[in-house]
Amino acid sequence: MVAIELSENLKEEMKKLREELAKLKDQLRDVTEREQRRSRGIYIDVGNRVHDYVEDVMESVAEGIHGELEKSIFIGPGGVRIIKGTVAHREEEEVEVNFPKAAEVMSALGQEHRLKILKELVGGGKYINELQEKLSEITTSTLSSHLKVLEEAGLVVQEKVRGRYLITIPGRTAYKMATRITRFLERGDQE
């Protein structure tokens, strides 16, 4: 029930933000028109840049909210998934971080080849020779040791019978997190 309430609240928040965005757009249009009138024909396209900036901010806020929503409710093509219990108090959740495990996961992620392996597995389970074909710059023995590290960190699981490697839910989340942080930092560099 708490998860449903939270999702409703978040949806409401998103709705409000969209309305805010619409208002900001209107105000922006007014400012731009005034600027145009004041500049007497010398038109500087400040409006579009500000507009892009606002859009970016709103997008990142919406993304954050969506992320929160995703934690409690997953709405996928397969239907709705409610994860009860993740609505625990955030502060407490932060205190209860298993630091050794978190460090292990981060360490497993902290290698370019391992990130590339995760990227390949996001598309579906693969045999080691399929991974080898895709990642020809990595030798077989190095590939095996990278897979072992990823497996020990719980980011990848290997089938015992067929031998395929599969990315786990934590693995997919970790990969997504790594790509998001990178995107965020790259955006920061550009600014």
Place this chain on the structure above:
Amino acid sequence: MIWQNYQLDTTTLKTTETMTLWRTEKGTVEIGKNTLAIPIKLNDQRKGYIFHGHGKLLLDTIVETQEGAIGKPVESELNELFLMLGETEEIQQHLSTATKEDLTKIGYESEKGFIEKAENLFDHFFGNMRMHNHQCCGNNYGVIFAFPNEAGKLDTLIANGSKLVYKAMNQVFVSNDGKVVLKTPTEVIVSGDNRKSLVIKKCIFHRNH
């Protein structure tokens, strides 16, 4: 009793080579050479065996979802007695009479000790399963395994072609072609052909006092 037609033979046999008792893309059950075996009969026909020796169970109780894989494979050594019902013709060709030395290697002082333990497992299994006929054990009716677990109960594996049910102490895994249901102590995952899935997690609320 409903299962009275099933009988445990008194012949103690052993495997003459390593054998794969069951294998699909989801799992495999293998037993090593010199594993002891007692046939299970129904109307004088062999319908299965109770084995004791060295073997291995591998089972990929993993569910692939669009968000990633859930579950871990089962990999256990079969060093205790276990029961199998299913196709026996192939197995019969790789069995011979067990000697006292064969029994000693597995830890029995005499044949009696092995038969007693096998009877206990036989009674445990048929007492629980309440099987009313042997249809599941015919040529095209799949295979059943029962492995005693630490809790004194039986982990069961029932397979027929690509259909599979595995019930163990901490999990239940059901697979039918691409459709899978996995129940663990903390969640239930239902997954379809195209990796679409439904995950229901156990409710654990943290409270601030």
